Amino acid sequence: MLKEKVAAALNAQIEKEMYSSNLYLAMASWAERNGYPGTSQWMYAQADEERMHMLKLIEYVNERGGKATIPACDMPPAEFESVLDLFKKTYEHECFISESINDIIGVTHDERDFTTQQWMQWFVNEQIEEEAQVSTILDKLNLLGETQNLYFFDRDIFSDRGNTTSSAQQ
Numbered sequence: 136m137l138k139e140k141v142a143a144a145l146n147a148q149i150e151k152e153m154y155s156s157n158l159y160l161a162m163a164s165w166a167e168r169n170g171y172p173g174t175s176q177w178m179y180a181q182a183d184e185e186r187m188h189m190l191k192l193i194e195y196v197n198e199r200g201g202k203a204t205i206p207a208c209d210m211p212p213a214e215f216e217s218v219l220d221l222f223k224k225t226y227e228h229e230c231f232i233s234e235s236i237n238d239i240i241g242v243t244h245d246e247r248d249f250t251t252q253q254w255m256q257w258f259v260n261e262q263i264e265e266e267a268q269v270s271t272i273l274d275k276l277n278l279l280g281e282t283q284n285l286y287f288f289d290r291d292i293f294s295d296r297g298n299t300t301s302s303a304q305q
C-alpha cells in the first residue's frame with residue numbers, strides 16, 4: 136500500500152507529465168503552423184512520450200493500492216519566438232521535470248518506500264536521456280548561428296528520434 140506522501144508526490148507528477156504532454160503538443164502545433172514539419176513531428180512524438188509517462192504513473196499508483204487522480208491542467212503557451220526558443224524551453228522544462236523526479240525520490244527515501252524508489256529509477260534514466268537529447272539539438276541549432284538555415288535542420292530532426300523513442304516504449 137502506498138503511503139500518503141508518496142501517493143501525493145506521484146499524483147503531482149501525473150499532473151506535470153500531463154502538462155509536459157500538452158506543452159509539447161502546443162509546440163508541435165506552433166511548428167506545424169510556422170512551416171517546420173520535422174520539428175512538429177518531433178514535438179508530437181515527444182507529447183506522446185509524456186502521455187506515456189503519465190499513464191505509467193497512473194497505473195503504478197493504482198496497482199499499489201493508491202488512488203491516481205486525473206487533474207485539470209494549466210494551459211500551455213500557444214506562441215513561441217522561434218525553433219531555437221522551442222528547444223530552449225524544452226530543455227528548461229526537462230530540467231524542471233528532472234528536479235521534480237529527484238524530489239519524489241527524496242520523498243520515497245524519507246518514507247522508506249524503497250520499492251517506489253527503485254521503480255522511479257526508470258524516470259531518472261529517462262530524464263538523463265531526454266536532457267542529453269535536447270542539449271544535442273540545442274548544440275546543432277547554435278552551430279547554425281545567426282543565419283539559422285533551418286531547412287536542413289528541420290528536414291533532419293525527426294530522424295534523430297529514431298534512436299531515442301525506444302526506451303520510453305518499454
Ligand code: OFO
Binds near residue numbers: 152188229232261
Ligand atoms: Fe520529459 O519526461 Fe516525462 O518524465
